Amino acid sequence: MQFSKSGPPKKDDRLGNYMWELEHRPQSKILPSDVLKFSDPLRAVLNQAARIGRISLSEVSKLLDLPPEQAQRVIDLIVEKDFLRRPSSLGDNPVYETRLAVRTRKLNDELPKEILNKLDDL
Amino acid sequence: MSKIISIHSFRGGTGKSNTTANLAALLAMDGFRVGIVDTDIQSPGIHVIFGMDDSDMKHSLNDYLWGKCDIKDAAHDVTGKLGADVKGQLFLIPSSIKAGEIARILREGYDVGLLTDGFRDLVDKLELDYLLIDTHPGLNEETLLSMAISQALIIIMRPDSQDYQGTAVTVDIARKLDVPNMLMVVNKTPQAFELEDVRERVEKSFNCEVVSVIPHSEEMMVLASSELFVVRYPDDPVTKEFRIIVDKIKA
Numbered sequence: 001m002q003f004s005k006s007g008p009p010k011k012d013d014r015l016g017n018y019m020w021e022l023e024h025r026p027q028s029k030i031l032p033s034d035v036l037k038f039s040d041p042l043r044a045v046l047n048q049a050a051r052i053g054r055i056s057l058s059e060v061s062k063l064l065d066l067p068p069e070q071a072q073r074v075i076d077l078i079v080e081k082d083f084l085r086r087p088s089s090l091g092d093n094p095v096y097e098t099r100l101a102v103r104t105r106k107l108n109d110e111l112p113k114e115i116l117n118k119l120d121d122l
Numbered sequence: 123m124s125k126i127i128s129i130h131s132f133r134g135g136t137g138k139s140n141t142t143a144n145l146a147a148l149l150a151m152d153g154f155r156v157g158i159v160d161t162d163i164q165s166p167g168i169h170v171i172f173g174m175d176d177s178d179m180k181h182s183l184n185d186y187l188w189g190k191c192d193i194k195d196a197a198h199d200v201t202g203k204l205g206a207d208v209k210g211q212l213f214l215i216p217s218s219i220k221a222g223e224i225a226r227i228l229r230e231g232y233d234v235g236l237l238t239d240g241f242r243d244l245v246d247k248l249e250l251d252y253l254l255i256d257t258h259p260g261l262n263e264e265t266l267l268s269m270a271i272s273q274a275l276i277i278i279m280r281p282d283s284q285d286y287q288g289t290a291v292t293v294d295i296a297r298k299l300d301v302p303n304m305l306m307v308v309n310k311t312p313q314a315f316e317l318e319d320v321r322e323r324v325e326k327s328f329n330c331e332v333v334s335v336i337p338h339s340e341e342m343m344v345l346a347s348s349e350l351f352v353v354r355y356p357d358d359p360v361t362k363e364f365r366i367i368v369d370k371i372k373a
């Protein structure tokens with residue numbers, strides 16, 4: 001789904017807003033630091049998934065106040081962004097596990113290259 | 123349910139590692155199964171408090187992150203190193219102190235997600251009641267990640283103007299990450315300060331409860347991270363403060 005061309009959706013379009021926010025994250029993958037930029041309740045969904053390690057369709061549906069079909073579309077997009085893992089079997093209320101396995105961005109206080117090279121020689 | 127607890131400070135040298143080690147020791151002495159992970163990969167140090175050096179490390183957190191071993195294999199049972207009567211058990215997962223290995227991880231980065239998987243794995247495989255995460259000061263992807271998966275976050279600051287500013291950022295982020303339990307600790311409070319005044323000022327600044335105001339301790343300075351303070355000085359006021367924090371953790 002692409003919202004970028006048409007601009008942000010109307011305020012009362014909850015699903016549209018969630019999808020728009022997820023589409024417009026700067027990185028293709030969602031990292032822990034990206035979670036901070038999301039607005040509530042989308043952030044609450046990502047936080048709960050990260051802390052507990054998994055989240056179910058019904059939980060997402062409740063947190064986002066969306067019917068399950070629409071919550072599913074949000075989940076699918078989060079899966080695409082590599083934050084949740086699709087379960088092997090989809091029942092009535094599938095449970096998605098978090099997947100934070102992505103390479104870090106550069107550490108904040110990275111040492112200059114020359115120092116790293118010197119350390120290598122030790 | 124076991125609890126993952128991160129110990130963090132915005133600035134360095136606030137006493138994270140010593141606090142982590144002592145809280146973990148008290149919990150183990152109380153009969154719990156406790157793990158400590160040194161996620162300060164860039165400047166590891168907590169192993170020193172348990173009298174470990176490079177030659178004692180079969181495997182480190184780095185080996186796990188490079189897929190060289192299971193995280194459980196990097197867990198060292200340090201219960202016997204406490205020098206006290208311990209009813210529970212204490213494990214340390216140290217970070218490598220080999221210069222080349224630190225350099226490699228800084229240069230190449232690593233899969234942060236592996237940390238989360240690893241923490242959960244550890245809790246399961248070692249049947250831990252508590253997993254304490256000692257972090258690098260400041261904010262980066264791994265400190266955010268450890269906050270994001272923790273049931274409790276201990277934020278340590280000194281009563282110093284620079285700490286006040288930086289800690290405000292940390293508190294803000296912890297709130298955005300919905301950390302269920304935020305425990306604010308003020309450490310290294312000069313004797314000249316009135317402890318209650320400090321508590322009040324910090325609580326007002328961050329609008330959250332201060333669990334403990336720990337005085338600056340000459341004895342702690344002299345120990346110089348070579349031993350566990352709570353074992354050496356069981357009746358010291360600093361140990362009493364550590365006990366208060368432990369009670370909060372257990373609550």
Ligand SMILES: Nc1ncnc2c1ncn2[C@@H]1O[C@H](COP(=O)(O)OP(=O)(O)OP(=O)(O)O)[C@@H](O)[C@H]1O
Pocket residue numbers: 131133134135136137138139140141162165167257258259309310311336337338339340342343345346347360
């Ligand atoms: N209450 C205290 N009174 C006096 N000295 C203290 C106190 N708490 C910690 N220290 C001392 O402060 C120094 C730094 O402590 P520690 O290494 O635990 O801090 P840290 O926050 O882990 O540092 P880093 O940010 O570098 O990881 C140590 O020498 C320790 O003994």
Ligand SMILES: [Mg+2]
Pocket residue numbers: 138139140162167168256257
């Ligand atoms: Mg430290």
